[in-house]
Amino acid sequence: MTRTLFITGASSGIGAETARQAVAGGWNVALMARSREKLTALAGELGDAALAVPGDVTRMDDLDECVGRAVDRFGGLDAAFANAGRGMSRPGTEDGDLDDIRGMIDLNVTALVQTARATLPELRKTQGTLVLTGSGAGRRHIAGSIYGATKWFVHGYAGNMAEEMREWGGRCCVVAPGMVDTPFFADGAPDKLQPQDVAAAIMQMIDAPPRANIREIFLMPQD
Template identity: 65%
Template sequence: MTQTLLITGASSGIGAATARAAVKAGWQVALLARSRDALEKLAAELGDAALALPCDITERDQLSEAVAKTIERFGGLDAVYANAGKGSSSPGIEQGDPDDWHAMIHLNVLAVLTTAHATLPHLRKTKGHFVVTGSKAGRDHMKGSVYGATKWFVQGIAGNLAEEMREWGGRCTLITPGMVDTPFFDEPKPDKIQPDDVANAVVFALSQPRSADVREIHIMPSG
């Protein structure tokens, strides 16, 4: 039976790479992001196994509608990859931009919570899997990094969610990469982790037998 994976931040980088890897592994994918053109192009590439759902996941009504459309199209939900996130150009806390922090915290923290809140009732039915993108920045202290602090939250909530889902047979996996060569950065980083590397880790976690609960996969650039 074909399984369904919902991916946020699916229009580029890690999200798009994960969509391709998941479809190759036999999954159906619901693709969520704000960029309609990029999503529809990716969905066309992936064919009938993909559903493009342009939306802003920081808007709870839009997120709930996208989840409902996923269920309507595919009949259920087996896994979620909460991948959407953003960085900050603020140089630190004293000189930082509170408006910039607000937008970043809304996406990196609150949207992870609301994505879980909107999808857990459906994952409970399938004893499903919730995967979330953390960061090496959520494992280390970095001078003045509010972005890093948002990823410390993700580090914590993933462990707490794993314990909650464990009660009904679900699983939660945290993916914590170091620097990844994605549009997140202004300049290409060809010597760093590639989006396909992270995508492969996600598919690996999803493919593990019920006897194995992979709680975290930490990836660093080689060398």
């Protein structure tokens, strides 16, 4: 039976590459992001195993609708990847724009919890896996980094959810990459990790046998 993975932040970078590797590995994928055009193009590339479900993860109604469409199309969810997130245009507590700070926290923290809230009822049915995108920035202190603090939340939440989900046979995992060459960095990061490196780690977590919960994979560039 083909399994199904729900991905937020799926239109580019790590999310898009995870979708490609999942389909190559025999999974169906439901792709959520705000960019309808990019999602449609990616779903067209991936074929019948992919469903584009455009929406805004900061809106609970959008998440519920997108999860519902995925379940209607594929029959259920076996894994979810809460990947949507962003940084700030001007980092720092004193220099950062307050609206920018609020928007980042809403996406990196609140929307991540909302993604778990929307997908958990389906994951419980399949004893499925929830994967969260953390960061190397969430494993060390960086001077004044509010972005890093949001990723500390992700790591703590992942551990708490792993304890909750194991009660019914589910798993929660966090992938924590260092700098990755994605649109997240305006000038790119070609000498750093590539999206396919992170996607391979995610596939390892969701393909692991039910007896094994790979709670965290921490990737850093070798150079």
